[in-house]
C-alpha cells in the first residue's frame with residue numbers, strides 16, 4: 001500500500017458562534033473539494049471522551065463468545081465482529097433517538113450485573129451529537145446558498161435521525177513495517193457524519209485525483225464529513241468523499257462515528273434552487289431506504305471495495 005505523505009488543510013469552524021462570511025466561504029470550498037472539515041467548541045468535554053473510551057474498552061475486552069450475543073446473528077445486532085469490515089475492526093452500534101435504551105439493551109445482553117453507566121453516558125453523547133448534527137446541517141445549507149437554511153432546513157431535514165458507531169481498531173503486530181487498512185475505502189450513507197478519532201490519527205480522505213491525504217487528529221476538534229445522502233440532495237455540489245482508516249502504529253485506535261441520516265421513507269431530490277438555473281440534474285429522485293438496501297446488498301462480504309455508491313444507484317448518465 002502506498003504511504004501517504006500529505007496532510008489535508010481543512011477549515012476549523014467554531015460551531016458555538018455564528019459564522020462570518022469568510023468562514024462560510026471557506027466551508028463552502030472545503031465541502032466542494034473535500035467534503036470534510038473540522039469543528040471546535042463542540043461542547044463535549046475531555047472527561048466525557050475519557051469515560052466513553054473506558055466504558056467502551058470494557059465491552060471490547062469481553063470475550064468473543066460474549067460479544068457475539070449482540071452480534072450479526074443475534075436479535076440485537078449491535079456488535080460487528082472482526083473480519084466483517086476488516087480483520088482489525090470491531091464496533092458497537094447505539095441508535096437514536098433513545099440512545100439510552102439502545103445502549104442498555106446491548107449492556108443487558110453483555111454484562112451479568114446491571115450497569116447504567118454506559119447507557120447514561122451514551123444518552124449524554126447522543127444528545128450532544130444530535131444537537132451538533134442539526135447545527136452542522138444548518139451551516140452547510142448556509143454555505144450552499146443564501147437563505148437555504150431558512151428555506152430548506154425545516155421542510156427537508158427536520159425528520160433526520162442519528163446512530164453512533166463505537167469502533168476499536170486492533171492492528172497486527174507488524175504494523176510498523178507495513179501500514180494496514182483498519183477500514184477500507186468507502187463513502188458514508190449519511191447526510192453528515194461527526195467523527196471523534198483519538199490522538200493516534202489514521203483517518204485519510206482521497207483527493208479527486210486519487211491521492212490519500214491524512215486528516216490529522218487535533219485536540220478538542222471533531223471531524224465532520226458529508227455523506228452520500230447530502231451529496232445527492234445537493235445535486236453533487238457537496239462532495240461525499242471516499243475515505244479510509246490506516247493503522248500506522250502498533251496500538252489500539254478508538255473512534256466514534258455519528259451518522260446523521262434522512263428518515264427511511266424520504267424522497268431524496270435536490271430542490272430546483274439547489275440545482276440552479278442550468279437545470280443540470282445529476283441524480284434521479286430516490287427513496288432513502290432503497291439506497292440503504294442497495295448498499296447493504298452490494299456490500300456483503302466486501303465492505304472494503306465499495307464500488308457501489310449513490311452514483312451507480314441514482315446517477316443520471318453514469
Ligand SMILES: O=C(O)CCC(=O)C(=O)O
Pocket residue numbers: 165167183188195196197203243244245255256257
Ligand atoms: O474510525 C474512523 O475514524 C472513521 C470511521 C468511518 O469512516 C466510518 O465508520 O464510516
Ligand SMILES: [Fe+2]
Pocket residue numbers: 186187188193243257
Ligand atoms: Fe466513514
